[in-house]
Amino acid sequence: MQTKKQKPEPLERSGLKHAAVDLLSRRDYSRRELWRKLSPKATSSDDLEHVLDELAENNWQSDERFASMFLRSRAGRGLGPLRLRQELREKGISDGLIEWAFEESEEDWYDMAVEVARKKAQSLGSYSPEVKAKLWRFLSYRGFNSDQIQHALDDVSSGVSC
Numbered sequence: 001m002q003t004k005k006q007k008p009e010p011l012e013r014s015g016l017k018h019a020a021v022d023l024l025s026r027r028d029y030s031r032r033e034l035w036r037k038l039s040p041k042a043t044s045s046d047d048l049e050h051v052l053d054e055l056a057e058n059n060w061q062s063d064e065r066f067a068s069m070f071l072r073s074r075a076g077r078g079l080g081p082l083r084l085r086q087e088l089r090e091k092g093i094s095d096g097l098i099e100w101a102f103e104e105s106e107e108d109w110y111d112m113a114v115e116v117a118r119k120k121a122q123s124l125g126s127y128s129p130e131v132k133a134k135l136w137r138f139l140s141y142r143g144f145n146s147d148q149i150q151h152a153l154d155d156v157s158s159g160v161s162c
Contacts, residue, residue, distance in 0.1 A: 010043040016051045021060065028066040031056070032092025067093045067101040075107050078116040083143020110151050113144045117152035127157055 016038055023029060031052055042048040055061040067088055074084055088098045120138050124131045132153060139149040
């Protein structure tokens with residue numbers, strides 16, 4: 001017969017800080033992500049708020065740094081600006097900070113849409129209306145806006161990539 005695993009004891013401030021630093025040593029987290037991960041372990045929300053404030057004051061946790069790194073990382077995987085904005089909102093990043101991260105970014109979303117469309121078009125075969133529709137849906141899912149998608153489709157249909 002299996003015994004139930006005992007729930008660990010709730011963590012006080014020092015334990016929460018240690019757990020947070022342990023998480024942050026692996027990658028950056030937004031404040032909301034840290035809250036979600038640590039709140040089940042905390043004895044009180046006041047303790048957790050205090051720890052998160054202290055981490056931000058020491059610049060161990062920074063929503064600005066997180067937003068910038070997240071944007072760069074996910075854009076490198078071929079995701080467009082609409083999807084990235086939504087994902088950053090889900091991570092608890094404010095709209096103002098999202099705008100700042102996009103302004104700091106040096107991404108050319110039109111060129112990226114072309115690159116992603118070319119790669120996908122090669123896997124789909126010859127260019128046809130069906131392929132064009134598939135590319136439109138794919139780029140839309142990836143988070144590119146209609147102008148960026150149309151630019152990419154015009155480029156692909158011109159025969160540059162296929």
